[in-house]
Amino acid sequence: MEAKVSEILQRYEPEQSSIIAILQDIQEAYGYLPREILAQVAEELNIPLSRVLSLATFFRAFSLKPKGKHPIHVCMGTACHVRGAQLVLEKFERELGIKTGETSEDLSFSLDAVRCVGCCGLAPVVMAGEEVHGKVSQMKVPGIIKKYKK
Numbered sequence: 076m077e078a079k080v081s082e083i084l085q086r087y088e089p090e091q092s093s094i095i096a097i098l099q100d101i102q103e104a105y106g107y108l109p110r111e112i113l114a115q116v117a118e119e120l121n122i123p124l125s126r127v128l129s130l131a132t133f134f135r136a137f138s139l140k141p142k143g144k145h146p147i148h149v150c151m152g153t154a155c156h157v158r159g160a161q162l163v164l165e166k167f168e169r170e171l172g173i174k175t176g177e178t179s180e181d182l183s184f185s186l187d188a189v190r191c192v193g194c195c196g197l198a199p200v201v202m203a204g205e206e207v208h209g210k211v212s213q214m215k216v217p218g219i220i221k222k223y224k225k
């Protein structure tokens with residue numbers, strides 16, 4: 076077992092009720108939930124792998140696929156939606172050549188739609204990693220991508 080996983084497992088009681096906290100720590104450590112790691116956790120906690128997988132897919136915060144080095148989150152909250160966030164999201168899909176929820180093949184970008192990120196005055200809002208881009212139009216999308224594509 077990888078040292079990182081056993082270190083995470085040691086933080087919690089080896090019981091089924093610890094599973095969500097463990098999954099959160101794994102997601103944070105790896106950026107997603109690698110399947111082979113989930114299998115180890117299932118064995119360690121004596122839970123069927125199918126149960127662990129269903130929890131991992133149930134919660135939106137978890138991802139079973141690796142995320143890109145630059146995660147792009149397009150806000151689809153009401154304020155952003157009425158100001159054209161859908162068009163911005165579709166422009167990102169076309170420019171990156173991936174669908175919402177996917178990661179580019181070279182793992183440089185992933186694209187997700189999210190709920191209100193809390194700065195509606197800047198709508199439509201796009202988060203690139205921790206960086207906030209406000210008043211984003213379709214025309215601004217290539218420039219945002221270019222900024223991170225190095």
Ligand code: FES
Nearest residue numbers: 150152155191195
């Ligand atoms: S709705 Fe997009 S920031 Fe609030």
